[in-house]
Amino acid sequence: MKNLGEMMKQVQAMQSRMAEAQAKLEQATVTGQAGGGLVKLTMSGKGAMTRLDIDPSLLKPEEKDILEDLIVAAHSDAKNKSETMMAEEMKSLTGGLPLPPGLKLPF
Numbered sequence: 855m856k857n858l859g860e861m862m863k864q865v866q867a868m869q870s871r872m873a874e875a876q877a878k879l880e881q882a883t884v885t886g887q888a889g890g891g892l893v894k895l896t897m898s899g900k901g902a903m904t905r906l907d908i909d910p911s912l913l914k915p916e917e918k919d920i921l922e923d924l925i926v927a928a929h930s931d932a933k934n935k936s937e938t939m940m941a942e943e944m945k946s947l948t949g950g951l952p953l954p955p956g957l958k959l960p961f
Contacts, residue, residue, distance in 0.1 A: 868947055875943045876900075884939060886932025888924040895928040897936055903929070 879899030887894045892912055896905035906928075912921045 871947045884932050884935035886928045888927035893924040893928045895932050897932040901936055
């Protein structure tokens with residue numbers, strides 16, 4: 855039972871670190887871009903879009919389809935960066951705890 859008690863202590867410590875990590879991620883931001891920087895999208899570490907910057911040269915009716923594609927691409931870029939940031943944070947949190955591979959804890 856000693857191992858179970860030690861594991862419970864580790865789980866409690868990890869829960870505390872996860873709460874801190876969640877607060878940190880809410881404050882962090884990532885910026886994705888597309889079209890060589892013509893469209894930039896900023897997201898919080900938790901995935902909420904906080905800013906969209908569109909170069910004025912794209913604000914032409916004939917550029918509508920291109921602009922829409924660039925917004926989607928910028929969002930994808932920012933989302934990938936956000937997921938990488940979250941994965942790195944989780945890696946640092948669970949380093950000492952033996953968790954099964956592929957287990958995703960709630961964030």
